[in-house]
Amino acid sequence: RFGLADEEDQIGAVTGLAWTETGGDLLTIEAVQMPGRGMMKVTGNLRDVMKESIQAASSLVRSRAVMLGIKPSQFNTTDIHVHVPDGATPKDGPSAGIAMTTAIVSLLTGNPVRRDVAMTGEVSLRGRVLPIGGLKEKLLAALRGGIKTVLIPEENEKDLAEIPDNVKEGLRIVPVTDINEVFARALTRPLTPIEWSDEDEAALQASLSGKPADPDAAESLRH
Amino acid sequence: RFGLADEEDQIGAVTGLAWTETGGDLLTIEAVQMPGRGMMKVTGNLRDVMKESIQAASSLVRSRAVMLGIKPSQFNTTDIHVHVPDGATPKDGPSAGIAMTTAIVSLLTGNPVRRDVAMTGEVSLRGRVLPIGGLKEKLLAALRGGIKTVLIPEENEKDLAEIPDNVKEGLRIVPVTDINEVFARALTRPLTPIEWSDEDEAALQASLSGKPADPDAAESLRH
Amino acid sequence: RFGLADEEDQIGAVTGLAWTETGGDLLTIEAVQMPGRGMMKVTGNLRDVMKESIQAASSLVRSRAVMLGIKPSQFNTTDIHVHVPDGATPKDGPSAGIAMTTAIVSLLTGNPVRRDVAMTGEVSLRGRVLPIGGLKEKLLAALRGGIKTVLIPEENEKDLAEIPDNVKEGLRIVPVTDINEVFARALTRPLTPIEWSDEDEAALQASLSGKPADPDAAESLRH
Amino acid sequence: RFGLADEEDQIGAVTGLAWTETGGDLLTIEAVQMPGRGMMKVTGNLRDVMKESIQAASSLVRSRAVMLGIKPSQFNTTDIHVHVPDGATPKDGPSAGIAMTTAIVSLLTGNPVRRDVAMTGEVSLRGRVLPIGGLKEKLLAALRGGIKTVLIPEENEKDLAEIPDNVKEGLRIVPVTDINEVFARALTRPLTPIEWSDEDEAALQASLSGKPADPDAAESLRH
Amino acid sequence: RFGLADEEDQIGAVTGLAWTETGGDLLTIEAVQMPGRGMMKVTGNLRDVMKESIQAASSLVRSRAVMLGIKPSQFNTTDIHVHVPDGATPKDGPSAGIAMTTAIVSLLTGNPVRRDVAMTGEVSLRGRVLPIGGLKEKLLAALRGGIKTVLIPEENEKDLAEIPDNVKEGLRIVPVTDINEVFARALTRPLTPIEWSDEDEAALQASLSGKPADPDAAESLRH
Amino acid sequence: RFGLADEEDQIGAVTGLAWTETGGDLLTIEAVQMPGRGMMKVTGNLRDVMKESIQAASSLVRSRAVMLGIKPSQFNTTDIHVHVPDGATPKDGPSAGIAMTTAIVSLLTGNPVRRDVAMTGEVSLRGRVLPIGGLKEKLLAALRGGIKTVLIPEENEKDLAEIPDNVKEGLRIVPVTDINEVFARALTRPLTPIEWSDEDEAALQASLSGKPADPDAAESLRH
Numbered sequence A, B, C, D, E, F: 001r002f003g004l005a006d007e008e009d010q011i012g013a014v015t016g017l018a019w020t021e022t023g024g025d026l027l028t029i030e031a032v033q034m035p036g037r038g039m040m041k042v043t044g045n046l047r048d049v050m051k052e053s054i055q056a057a058s059s060l061v062r063s064r065a066v067m068l069g070i071k072p073s074q075f076n077t078t079d080i081h082v083h084v085p086d087g088a089t090p091k092d093g094p095s096a097g098i099a100m101t102t103a104i105v106s107l108l109t110g111n112p113v114r115r116d117v118a119m120t121g122e123v124s125l126r127g128r129v130l131p132i133g134g135l136k137e138k139l140l141a142a143l144r145g146g147i148k149t150v151l152i153p154e155e156n157e158k159d160l161a162e163i164p165d166n167v168k169e170g171l172r173i174v175p176v177t178d179i180n181e182v183f184a185r186a187l188t189r190p191l192t193p194i195e196w197s198d199e200d201e202a203a204l205q206a207s208l209s210g211k212p213a214d215p216d217a218a219e220s221l222r223h
């Protein structure tokens, strides 16, 4: 079952693409949430650069939560765990960034990820999709694994010249420049911003600073 | 008594299977709980990959606690300690994942583990049972230790061809793909979901964010 | 005075047995408590495996506190320090486990340890006494040090064949399989469970989750 | 798109200049904020000296927040993440200090950074701009990247003698000695101090020490 | 002034004795306190064994605070810093244990240390004074430094045979077995236990567990 | 501008003297404060001994805050950052101790440091000024940098014999033994103790232990 696409759309599970000395492979990113205090756990024998790419994915989502349809207060009462099986294989690099981001957004919005989409691309804090290496090996692995659509960084579009025709014919390859394009392609439903009033924001800030959401007290902080 | 199955069903104690250069061995996973604040302690000279597999087991259980019959609030007021004797032998690898998960579920539900069942398999955050190495040595150790039933990953079923007939005759070998199959086989009683109302969830979230479970305050967070 | 039994029964001080390349030695385990917030300090130039054996001892005691006669709430308002003099000698291994456990129970119950008892044995989280190495050297050190009774793991009983007769005649050697046998032999008074009502437990859990012990609030967590 | 200036003014994104063995390069500093408790995250494969330069930038801003137009209370309820793509390239040195500082001020004031300005310079806690290395390579990279204006430390003005004329003609090179000059040149709007009364300060201090903003209680702290 | 006894009795400053390859030396232990939350800082280029000896000294004092005349609640609202100048010389070993303990007790009781007393000895958590090395070099340094009285472990009394007569005549050498003997010799005033009622203890425990000192609430924890 | 004295008196900025293999240099110590919770940040590529010397400086100031004119409660609601530019040069050793201490006192009292004073000396927790190395190189750097007055440890006075006459004539060299002499020479105004009543102290202690400044509650802690 390793190296094959999932059999159904899943919440919080995204198919990334890995590149090793012996070729490309599918990489499953799994994210689950549980009641907690805003901790982020990452496991799967991840090296520092991949760990940092999960931190960037998390901050990207937290910093634009309202636009993505996620209540900011959710981060105070939820722990998130991102795991990349299998547990024994060391993994590194930033190129799973857009897959990490998509897994977190899918998890927190309850919006399933299309099971036949795979993706590769570094993501910046502003949501820009940055180029990656090993495109050829990754596309071969996607084809082998039954993937139908692969999202790649637009800056890698020039590398498609070296990709065999049968691969390009067997896959729908979509170049993207921004994480919102990734969400649009990979999630089964569009993302809708939530309403988040000034009162909501004041209540959240009061909760974060350990002070009661007392309108008078809030008042006295401002004049 | 090392290398032998327990004499009675136990809560929080599961028999795993280890594989070293000198052969296979039974591995006892012990879990106890105590009043606390949600800390997880792991001991037994465990290396990083095995430590991570306990984290994954823990998050799997926490993220689907209600379905497993565990109150989510229990994680706030309980510390859990997972230990793998003996204390002097270094241990590593993800293949005790399903045993770790079963130990934690048994502990938190008070549901004893069948004493004549052993198991080997990595577990993903979504509960998928992933393949392991050293199947032959592990099965030999199970037979020697008086085990009757061994749960193995379905993806390892193909390795059974190389296993001696006397081992396959002396053990009931059960391939599994999902952690729920493991619970069904290894625990003495079925797991039953608890009821967990929106009020329960709101009270828990209020407790986690340090704010009172005041319905009005909760209201003002939402409109 | 090093290498000699204590002159009187002491609370929180247990005589263990160490085994080095140059022979066996008595090892004093000292435990003290002080008002605090549940911290456990361990000192005495201890290596990782011995530090882990103190963690296991501590969790064993915490997880069965009521049965041992210790109020679970005590762990919230007490810090415990376990020290193994002398401070300059590195120490490692799990074989002081039963001595660590006994020191902590003696300390928290105020039940003195018999001064002429020494002990060696790893302990599991479930209280099983696991085998150790260096039995001969340890028994010689016990005899030299004026010890009268030595508790050893039952699984080491087979090693008694190699022990000189004068040692076996000079010491009362007691094989044990469970930590409760250790408590019965080493403490001067029997351990008596305390009463711990559901109200006590609810008050403790409320304190641990930072919420008031308000029966109504507690109610709302449950229906 | 790497190595090119942004297409529009952005909040929290600043173009720095890097210097490696193989030449100069543009370096994007990205900063985002999210509801939180005052944590600062830094990623991008940064080595210790660059991490420290972000800490200095942060303290500079926090210590003069009111003058820069930022409410000090904002630091209690906001987490900030500074990231420097790409994630796989190690980066070090203090010379991005003024760019880091500008990114944080832009983020917290909502004041966009001019897209055609790049900058290089270490910054001290007092806002002094300290000299850097690799000026020639950095200016070449700025020119290549479509940058119009480059801010450099005044102490590096002497190095301009060695810079080719076409570079000096293609760029507006502005020597600066103080971080306020950097803000004036790089941000699209002037910075305006906020009003911050003694009552605001007392409310903030009460929040920080976990005590209520009770004027009587505050009084009793002072006479 | 290094290597010479202090000119007046001081609170929180004790003269220890160090032993290096090049001979013995006086070692000043300095302790200060400040309002805080119970942190212990240790500086002076101290290696692990010496750091641990300060932890043991601290726990010894905390665990018998009432007997020594120190309010246990003081540890919640005080930070303590122990420093051993000079800052550039690495220092290790447990033999400053009794000096560390004396410095902390002097500091917390406001009881000055006699300026002409030096001391060497490891201390156990129970207050036993354990033997040390380098006695001869240490006594020579004490004599050179103008010290009048030196406290040594009784187990080192046998080493006095090798000490030159002029040293033994120039110093009052006092063998000690228990830390209370050290306090009696080194402090200028006797130590007097404080009164510490059950109400005091309940108030302290309530403060430690974050619960109000409400007698009814306390009651409900016990029946 | 590096290696030259400041052009005006500054709060929280002190000129120290460094000594490297290639000669002496001026070293600026910068300290800023911001609303916070009592954190101390130190940056500037500092090695362990210099970091420890800042901790000692901080504790010295905190432990005698009232005498220096600083409200002890200020440490609960303020974070302090000490930075030593430039950020790329590693720095070590305890000899900037008196400069660190002076920077912190200047910062917290708002008392500017005389711009033409430089200083070198280790400081002990009790405020003793301890000897340093490299005096000649440091004095040469001070002269070169336009410094008028240099404070040195009295124990280094003997080294003045080797200093060239022109250096001794160009600088006012002041030997000091105690940190209070340093403050008197380096700060522009005398330090004045503040009033700090028992009520102030009780309110601070209540704030530190998380309990309300309720006089009755305070009472019940004492009888």
Ligand SMILES: [Ca+2]
Residues within 6 Å of the ligand: A086, A087, A088, A089, B094, B122, B131, B132
């Ligand atoms: Ca594997």
Ligand SMILES: [Ca+2]
Residues within 6 Å of the ligand: A154, A175, A176, A177
């Ligand atoms: Ca596009």
Ligand SMILES: [Ca+2]
Residues within 6 Å of the ligand: B086, B087, B088, B089, C094, C122, C131, C132
């Ligand atoms: Ca063993």
Ligand SMILES: [Ca+2]
Residues within 6 Å of the ligand: B154, B175, B176, B177
């Ligand atoms: Ca199956």
Ligand SMILES: [Ca+2]
Residues within 6 Å of the ligand: C086, C087, C088, C089, E094, E122, E131, E132
């Ligand atoms: Ca020793």
Ligand SMILES: [Ca+2]
Residues within 6 Å of the ligand: C154, C175, C176, C177
């Ligand atoms: Ca038995």
Ligand SMILES: [Ca+2]
Residues within 6 Å of the ligand: A094, A122, A131, A132, D086, D087, D088, D089
């Ligand atoms: Ca890259």
Ligand SMILES: [Ca+2]
Residues within 6 Å of the ligand: D154, D175, D176, D177
């Ligand atoms: Ca200028």
Ligand SMILES: [Ca+2]
Residues within 6 Å of the ligand: E086, E087, E088, E089, F094, F122, F131, F132
């Ligand atoms: Ca020195």
Ligand SMILES: [Ca+2]
Residues within 6 Å of the ligand: E154, E175, E176, E177
């Ligand atoms: Ca004696």
Ligand SMILES: [Ca+2]
Residues within 6 Å of the ligand: D094, D122, D131, D132, F086, F087, F088, F089
């Ligand atoms: Ca530099």
Ligand SMILES: [Ca+2]
Residues within 6 Å of the ligand: F154, F175, F176, F177
């Ligand atoms: Ca003088």
